[in-house]
Amino acid sequence: MSLTYEDRRMTILNQLDVEGKVQVHHLSELLNVSTETVRRDLDRLEKEGKLRKVYGGAVRMRMELVEPPFQSRVQMMKPEKMAIGKLAASLVQDGETIMLDNGTTTIEMIPFLKDKTNVTLITNSITILNLAMETFRGRLIFTGGEVNQECRAVTGSLADQMLDQFKVNKAFISAGGISLTDGLTDFHLAEAVIARKMMQRAEEVILVADHSKFGLSTFARVANLKDISMLVTDSGCPKEWIDKVKALGIEVRISE
Structure with a gap:
Protein backbone atom coordinates (compact mmCIF):
# COMPACT_ATOMS: atom_id res chain seq x y z
CA MET A 1 0.00 0.00 0.00
CA SER A 2 1.50 3.34 -1.08
CA LEU A 3 1.86 6.15 1.43
CA THR A 4 -0.26 9.28 1.10
CA TYR A 5 1.33 12.70 0.90
CA GLU A 6 0.40 13.35 4.53
CA ASP A 7 2.18 10.15 5.58
CA ARG A 8 5.25 11.06 3.54
CA ARG A 9 5.12 14.62 4.85
CA MET A 10 5.17 13.41 8.46
CA THR A 11 8.09 11.08 7.79
CA ILE A 12 10.10 13.78 6.02
CA LEU A 13 9.52 16.33 8.79
CA ASN A 14 10.38 13.77 11.49
CA GLN A 15 13.65 13.05 9.68
CA LEU A 16 14.37 16.78 9.56
CA ASP A 17 13.67 17.13 13.29
CA VAL A 18 16.22 14.45 14.13
CA GLU A 19 18.86 14.86 11.43
CA GLY A 20 18.52 18.51 10.48
CA LYS A 21 18.66 17.59 6.78
CA VAL A 22 17.35 14.95 4.37
CA GLN A 23 18.63 13.43 1.14
CA VAL A 24 16.39 12.70 -1.85
CA HIS A 25 17.79 9.22 -2.53
CA HIS A 26 17.56 8.20 1.14
CA LEU A 27 13.94 9.37 1.33
CA SER A 28 13.14 7.53 -1.90
CA GLU A 29 14.33 4.25 -0.33
CA LEU A 30 12.72 4.98 3.05
CA LEU A 31 9.31 5.85 1.57
CA ASN A 32 9.52 3.36 -1.29
CA VAL A 33 8.65 6.01 -3.88
CA SER A 34 10.47 7.50 -6.85
CA THR A 35 12.96 10.33 -6.49
CA GLU A 36 10.59 12.45 -8.60
CA THR A 37 7.86 11.98 -5.99
CA VAL A 38 10.26 12.95 -3.23
CA ARG A 39 11.30 16.09 -5.09
CA ARG A 40 7.67 17.07 -5.59
CA ASP A 41 7.05 16.54 -1.87
CA LEU A 42 10.05 18.71 -1.01
CA ASP A 43 8.81 21.41 -3.40
CA ARG A 44 5.45 21.37 -1.65
CA LEU A 45 6.97 21.46 1.83
CA GLU A 46 9.21 24.35 0.82
CA LYS A 47 6.14 26.31 -0.30
CA GLU A 48 4.58 25.50 3.09
CA GLY A 49 7.63 27.02 4.75
CA LYS A 50 8.63 23.76 6.43
CA LEU A 51 12.06 23.33 4.84
CA ARG A 52 14.56 24.79 2.40
CA LYS A 53 15.69 22.78 -0.60
CA VAL A 54 19.41 22.35 -1.19
CA TYR A 55 21.36 20.31 -3.72
CA GLY A 56 20.38 16.65 -3.32
CA GLY A 57 17.85 17.18 -0.56
CA ALA A 58 16.60 19.74 1.96
CA VAL A 59 17.41 21.28 5.33
CA ARG A 60 15.22 22.49 8.13
CA MET A 61 14.10 26.10 7.99
CA ARG A 62 16.30 28.05 10.39
CA MET A 63 13.73 30.38 11.85
CA GLU A 64 15.80 30.84 15.01
CA LEU A 65 18.79 32.57 13.40
CA VAL A 66 18.05 35.67 15.46
CA GLU A 67 17.74 35.05 19.17
CA PRO A 68 14.74 36.65 20.90
CA PRO A 69 15.48 39.36 23.51
Whole structure:
Protein backbone atom coordinates (compact mmCIF):
# COMPACT_ATOMS: atom_id res chain seq x y z
CA MET A 1 0.00 0.00 0.00
CA SER A 2 1.50 3.34 -1.08
CA LEU A 3 1.86 6.15 1.43
CA THR A 4 -0.26 9.28 1.10
CA TYR A 5 1.33 12.70 0.90
CA GLU A 6 0.40 13.35 4.53
CA ASP A 7 2.18 10.15 5.58
CA ARG A 8 5.25 11.06 3.54
CA ARG A 9 5.12 14.62 4.85
CA MET A 10 5.17 13.41 8.46
CA THR A 11 8.09 11.08 7.79
CA ILE A 12 10.10 13.78 6.02
CA LEU A 13 9.52 16.33 8.79
CA ASN A 14 10.38 13.77 11.49
CA GLN A 15 13.65 13.05 9.68
CA LEU A 16 14.37 16.78 9.56
CA ASP A 17 13.67 17.13 13.29
CA VAL A 18 16.22 14.45 14.13
CA GLU A 19 18.86 14.86 11.43
CA GLY A 20 18.52 18.51 10.48
CA LYS A 21 18.66 17.59 6.78
CA VAL A 22 17.35 14.95 4.37
CA GLN A 23 18.63 13.43 1.14
CA VAL A 24 16.39 12.70 -1.85
CA HIS A 25 17.79 9.22 -2.53
CA HIS A 26 17.56 8.20 1.14
CA LEU A 27 13.94 9.37 1.33
CA SER A 28 13.14 7.53 -1.90
CA GLU A 29 14.33 4.25 -0.33
CA LEU A 30 12.72 4.98 3.05
CA LEU A 31 9.31 5.85 1.57
CA ASN A 32 9.52 3.36 -1.29
CA VAL A 33 8.65 6.01 -3.88
CA SER A 34 10.47 7.50 -6.85
CA THR A 35 12.96 10.33 -6.49
CA GLU A 36 10.59 12.45 -8.60
CA THR A 37 7.86 11.98 -5.99
CA VAL A 38 10.26 12.95 -3.23
CA ARG A 39 11.30 16.09 -5.09
CA ARG A 40 7.67 17.07 -5.59
CA ASP A 41 7.05 16.54 -1.87
CA LEU A 42 10.05 18.71 -1.01
CA ASP A 43 8.81 21.41 -3.40
CA ARG A 44 5.45 21.37 -1.65
CA LEU A 45 6.97 21.46 1.83
CA GLU A 46 9.21 24.35 0.82
CA LYS A 47 6.14 26.31 -0.30
CA GLU A 48 4.58 25.50 3.09
CA GLY A 49 7.63 27.02 4.75
CA LYS A 50 8.63 23.76 6.43
CA LEU A 51 12.06 23.33 4.84
CA ARG A 52 14.56 24.79 2.40
CA LYS A 53 15.69 22.78 -0.60
CA VAL A 54 19.41 22.35 -1.19
CA TYR A 55 21.36 20.31 -3.72
CA GLY A 56 20.38 16.65 -3.32
CA GLY A 57 17.85 17.18 -0.56
CA ALA A 58 16.60 19.74 1.96
CA VAL A 59 17.41 21.28 5.33
CA ARG A 60 15.22 22.49 8.13
CA MET A 61 14.10 26.10 7.99
CA ARG A 62 16.30 28.05 10.39
CA MET A 63 13.73 30.38 11.85
CA GLU A 64 15.80 30.84 15.01
CA LEU A 65 18.79 32.57 13.40
CA VAL A 66 18.05 35.67 15.46
CA GLU A 67 17.74 35.05 19.17
CA PRO A 68 14.74 36.65 20.90
CA PRO A 69 15.48 39.36 23.51
CA PHE A 70 16.63 38.05 26.89
CA GLN A 71 13.45 38.93 28.79
CA SER A 72 11.36 37.18 26.14
CA ARG A 73 13.53 34.05 26.33
CA VAL A 74 13.17 33.91 30.11
CA GLN A 75 9.40 33.47 29.69
CA MET A 76 9.55 30.99 26.80
CA MET A 77 8.95 27.35 27.85
CA LYS A 78 8.98 28.58 31.47
CA PRO A 79 7.30 25.54 33.12
CA GLU A 80 9.59 23.14 31.24
CA LYS A 81 12.68 25.12 32.19
CA MET A 82 11.68 25.23 35.84
CA ALA A 83 11.18 21.46 35.91
CA ILE A 84 14.54 20.92 34.19
CA GLY A 85 16.21 23.33 36.63
CA LYS A 86 14.81 21.46 39.62
CA LEU A 87 16.02 18.10 38.33
CA ALA A 88 19.43 19.48 37.36
CA ALA A 89 19.90 21.07 40.79
CA SER A 90 19.15 17.73 42.44
CA LEU A 91 22.24 16.32 40.72
CA VAL A 92 24.53 18.67 42.65
CA GLN A 93 26.14 16.90 45.58
CA ASP A 94 27.39 18.32 48.88
CA GLY A 95 30.96 19.63 48.57
CA GLU A 96 30.94 19.94 44.77
CA THR A 97 32.11 22.84 42.61
CA ILE A 98 29.90 23.57 39.63
CA MET A 99 29.87 25.93 36.64
CA LEU A 100 26.70 27.41 35.14
CA ASP A 101 26.80 29.07 31.76
CA ASN A 102 24.59 31.96 30.74
CA GLY A 103 21.29 30.36 29.80
CA THR A 104 17.62 30.82 30.62
CA THR A 105 17.49 27.16 31.67
CA THR A 106 20.58 27.22 33.91
CA ILE A 107 19.03 30.26 35.64
CA GLU A 108 16.15 28.05 36.76
CA MET A 109 18.55 25.93 38.81
CA ILE A 110 19.30 28.74 41.26
CA PRO A 111 16.10 28.60 43.37
CA PHE A 112 16.69 24.88 43.91
CA LEU A 113 20.30 25.36 45.03
CA LYS A 114 19.47 27.65 47.97
CA ASP A 115 19.92 24.95 50.62
CA LYS A 116 23.23 23.65 49.26
CA THR A 117 25.51 25.64 51.53
CA ASN A 118 28.60 23.52 50.90
CA VAL A 119 28.68 24.04 47.14
CA THR A 120 30.84 26.41 45.09
CA LEU A 121 29.10 27.98 42.08
CA ILE A 122 31.06 29.63 39.25
CA THR A 123 29.28 31.58 36.53
CA ASN A 124 29.79 34.24 33.86
CA SER A 125 26.09 35.16 33.85
CA ILE A 126 25.16 38.52 35.35
CA THR A 127 21.55 37.39 35.75
CA ILE A 128 22.57 34.21 37.57
CA LEU A 129 24.98 36.23 39.74
CA ASN A 130 22.24 38.67 40.79
CA LEU A 131 19.74 35.90 41.56
CA ALA A 132 22.33 33.80 43.41
CA MET A 133 23.32 36.76 45.59
CA GLU A 134 19.73 36.84 46.85
CA THR A 135 19.11 33.14 47.51
CA PHE A 136 22.28 31.02 47.22
CA ARG A 137 24.13 30.43 50.50
CA GLY A 138 27.15 28.58 49.16
CA ARG A 139 30.40 29.98 47.78
CA LEU A 140 29.86 32.17 44.70
CA ILE A 141 32.54 33.04 42.13
CA PHE A 142 31.97 35.42 39.21
CA THR A 143 34.39 35.14 36.31
CA GLY A 144 34.66 38.81 35.45
CA GLY A 145 35.59 39.99 31.98
CA GLU A 146 34.11 42.15 29.24
CA VAL A 147 30.41 42.83 29.81
CA ASN A 148 28.20 41.80 26.91
CA GLN A 149 25.07 43.85 27.52
CA GLU A 150 23.03 42.00 24.91
CA CYS A 151 23.74 38.62 26.51
CA ARG A 152 23.82 39.93 30.10
CA ALA A 153 27.04 38.03 30.72
CA VAL A 154 30.78 38.52 30.70
CA THR A 155 32.76 37.03 27.85
CA GLY A 156 36.10 37.52 26.12
CA SER A 157 39.69 36.66 26.95
CA LEU A 158 39.56 37.73 30.61
CA ALA A 159 36.64 35.43 31.38
CA ASP A 160 38.30 32.66 29.39
CA GLN A 161 41.57 33.04 31.31
CA MET A 162 39.83 33.00 34.67
CA LEU A 163 37.97 29.80 33.83
CA ASP A 164 41.34 28.22 33.13
CA GLN A 165 42.13 28.57 36.85
CA PHE A 166 39.45 26.08 37.87
CA LYS A 167 38.73 22.37 37.66
CA VAL A 168 35.15 21.58 38.66
CA ASN A 169 32.96 18.55 39.26
CA LYS A 170 30.09 19.50 36.97
CA ALA A 171 29.38 22.06 34.26
CA PHE A 172 25.74 22.78 33.42
CA ILE A 173 25.52 23.98 29.84
CA SER A 174 22.62 25.38 27.84
CA ALA A 175 22.29 25.54 24.05
CA GLY A 176 20.57 27.54 21.34
CA GLY A 177 20.28 24.45 19.17
CA ILE A 178 20.97 20.71 19.33
CA SER A 179 21.65 18.73 16.18
CA LEU A 180 23.11 15.32 15.44
CA THR A 181 25.12 16.81 12.58
CA ASP A 182 26.15 20.17 14.08
CA GLY A 183 26.15 19.24 17.78
CA LEU A 184 25.55 21.97 20.36
CA THR A 185 25.29 25.47 18.95
CA ASP A 186 24.68 28.97 20.30
CA PHE A 187 23.45 32.23 18.84
CA HIS A 188 26.53 34.14 20.00
CA LEU A 189 30.14 33.25 19.24
CA ALA A 190 31.45 34.79 22.48
CA GLU A 191 29.06 32.72 24.60
CA ALA A 192 29.88 29.56 22.63
CA VAL A 193 33.56 30.05 23.47
CA ILE A 194 32.81 30.38 27.19
CA ALA A 195 30.51 27.34 27.21
CA ARG A 196 33.19 25.28 25.45
CA LYS A 197 35.80 26.33 28.01
CA MET A 198 33.47 25.39 30.89
CA MET A 199 33.05 21.95 29.34
CA GLN A 200 36.82 21.55 29.14
CA ARG A 201 37.26 22.44 32.81
CA ALA A 202 34.61 20.01 34.13
CA GLU A 203 34.76 16.33 35.04
CA GLU A 204 31.12 15.94 33.99
CA VAL A 205 29.17 17.99 31.45
CA ILE A 206 25.40 18.18 31.83
CA LEU A 207 23.32 19.71 29.04
CA VAL A 208 20.08 21.32 30.22
CA ALA A 209 17.68 21.94 27.34
CA ASP A 210 13.95 21.96 26.73
CA HIS A 211 12.46 20.06 23.80
CA SER A 212 12.20 23.13 21.53
CA LYS A 213 16.00 23.16 21.04
CA PHE A 214 16.22 19.75 19.36
CA GLY A 215 16.77 19.58 15.63
CA LEU A 216 17.98 23.19 15.46
CA SER A 217 21.36 24.57 14.43
CA THR A 218 22.21 28.14 15.38
CA PHE A 219 25.17 30.37 14.50
CA ALA A 220 28.14 29.34 16.65
CA ARG A 221 29.31 25.79 17.33
CA VAL A 222 29.95 24.86 20.96
CA ALA A 223 30.84 21.15 20.87
CA ASN A 224 29.91 17.72 19.59
CA LEU A 225 26.88 16.13 21.19
CA LYS A 226 29.04 13.19 22.28
CA ASP A 227 31.11 15.58 24.44
CA ILE A 228 28.37 15.79 27.07
CA SER A 229 27.91 13.26 29.87
CA MET A 230 24.22 13.73 30.52
CA LEU A 231 21.14 15.39 29.03
CA VAL A 232 18.42 16.82 31.26
CA THR A 233 15.30 17.67 29.28
CA ASP A 234 11.51 17.69 29.60
CA SER A 235 8.86 15.12 28.74
CA GLY A 236 8.10 16.89 25.46
CA CYS A 237 11.38 15.72 23.98
CA PRO A 238 10.61 13.34 21.06
CA LYS A 239 11.37 9.67 21.70
CA GLU A 240 13.43 9.58 18.51
CA TRP A 241 15.77 12.15 19.99
CA ILE A 242 16.02 10.41 23.35
CA ASP A 243 16.91 7.16 21.59
CA LYS A 244 19.52 8.89 19.42
CA VAL A 245 21.15 10.56 22.42
CA LYS A 246 21.21 7.35 24.45
CA ALA A 247 22.78 5.56 21.46
CA LEU A 248 25.76 7.93 21.84
CA GLY A 249 26.30 6.63 25.37
CA ILE A 250 24.82 9.74 27.00
CA GLU A 251 22.63 9.40 30.07
CA VAL A 252 19.22 11.04 29.71
CA ARG A 253 17.11 12.39 32.57
CA ILE A 254 13.52 13.49 31.94
CA SER A 255 11.93 16.09 34.23
CA GLU A 256 8.34 15.69 35.44
